[in-house]
Amino acid sequence: MTKAPTILQVVPWLDSGGVERGTVDIAAAITRAGGKALVAAEPGRLVGELEAVGGKLLPLKGRSKNPLSILLSNARTIERMIREQGVDLVHARSRAPAWSAMIAAHRAGVPFVTTYHGAYSQKGRLKAFYNSVMAKGDIVIANSHYTARLVKERNPDAESRIVTIHRGVDMEQFDINTVASERIEALRRQWGVDDRPVLILPSRLTRWKGQSFIIPVMGALKKAVGPTFQLLLIGDEQGRESYVAELDRLIAEHDVTDCVSRVGHCKDMPAAYALATMVIVPSQDAETFGRSAAESLAMGKPTLVGDLGAQPEVVAAPPDVPEGQWIAEVIRHDDAEGWQQAIASTLAMPEEQIKAIAPFARGLIEACFSLRSMGQQTLAVYDQLLGCDLSSHEG
Structure with missing residues (x-):
């Protein structure tokens, strides 16, 4: 890939919490490396921080888990985002929007990455199936060794696609x-x-x-x-x-x-x-x-x-x-x-x-567990799937 890639991250709500904070952190890493960082989510507290690091919010009804029609509607919305924004890769970080993002990415023919952030209750076959979308990425990022073991146990077919990337702390901010x-x-x-x-x-x-x-x-x-x-x-x-x-x-x-x-x-x-x-x-x-x-x-x-x-x-x-x-x-x-x-x-x-x-x-x-390490490793995942060199520009 010769052009700087456009990465679309998908989360339910850009408000507060570890998943949302990590989304903004990776958006910052993408823009520092010369890429374009988009986030599909419902607006929340962190929109200002996303924009401050050069990212852009694309509104999505991300917190709707039911009914199925919402998932399909969001899939159409995300597919339209991919085509209109020239998205090269979709990175999903939560289950409900991940189903929509996966459908959209497959329809648009772009790589699909997931980050497995939670332990997720596996009570019943339906819940296990619902959770399984987080192990369906072309690459599945586990945020700890514990998570990686959990994903392998639940989804043996995903073992070869799992990469462990620990969450990152901003060492400048937390000093x-x-x-x-x-x-x-x-x-x-x-x-x-x-x-x-x-x-x-x-x-x-x-x-x-x-x-x-x-x-x-x-x-x-x-x-x-x-x-x-x-x-x-x-x-x-x-x-x-x-x-x-x-x-x-x-x-x-x-x-x-x-x-x-x-x-x-x-x-x-x-x-x-x-x-x-x-x-x-x-x-x-x-x-x-x-x-x-x-x-x-x-x-x-x-x-x-x-x-x-x-x-x-x-x-x-x-x-x-x-x-x-x-x-x-x-x-x-x-x-x-x-x-x-x-x-x-x-x-x-x-x-x-x-x-x-x-x-x-x-x-x-x-x-x-530094932010720099998390950013470089995540950009390396994008590089692997897109044939670009974002990670060489991070840090």
Whole structure:
């Protein structure tokens, strides 16, 4: 291919979350390399960021999963986008729009790539079939080794087409040395944070992310050591009013109204990590990557994660860290006592130890989970299918 390629990514809604953030990140990599980056999705919070990196949004009813007519209608819409915009490759990142994108790509005769972002429930044959579209790409990108194993188990025929590309952290954005104190103080005032150690749980408010699991743990910790800490639940409600009401009830029931707060969506996560004493990610279901843990370690923060999915591979200590000095720990996801003990021991960790190990943590993320690495590897997938050289221009 002699001309710079046009890549169309397809997601349901360009609002917030790891899938959406990764979409914008890859759009930026495409444009830096000289390509044209398009995204088909419903408009959301990240449209401005997409446009700022040189990408363009093409409106699509991306969040409609039913009925079948919507999928077929979207297929026609995406096919029209491909032909009108001169799209060379379609990259789908979510199941419902992926079915439409696959049909459109096949009709238009362009390569079709998928990224397998989620563990996806396989309850019943119909659900398994619905999920299978994410393994039907000419190349299937898995966002962790855990995900790659999962895809192979469920779709043995896809094994030769699977490529593992870990999610990427923006090392410039998530650098504690570049976060101005004014940004940290602004969050401190906004959230009413005092001088006690600050724990943050940065995840959208949904049961499997573990907020309802960790609140009783905080209650037990308070009984053991007093109200000597504060936990901030950072994340969108996303319309889950009954779950939010449950969280508020749990906070009251476990007498932690002075220790646990819901603070909603945060636009400045680097400042939130900088404010934190430690980061906890107590997911009760498998994470297929573990973006929060990676960002936390890039910021040099002690990090506790559950034992499910890909999070253990993200926080595994590099070989050059002295025995017993690593600032990340994996806890059995449903072991409430284990979480309480781990939080207490991490809060007691000497500040000198954290400062000494923080560069090793950042080095791990830089080497294995950086945005630059993700961008180069993804562009190499496009190069393989299109015969272009985008990846040589990235970075």
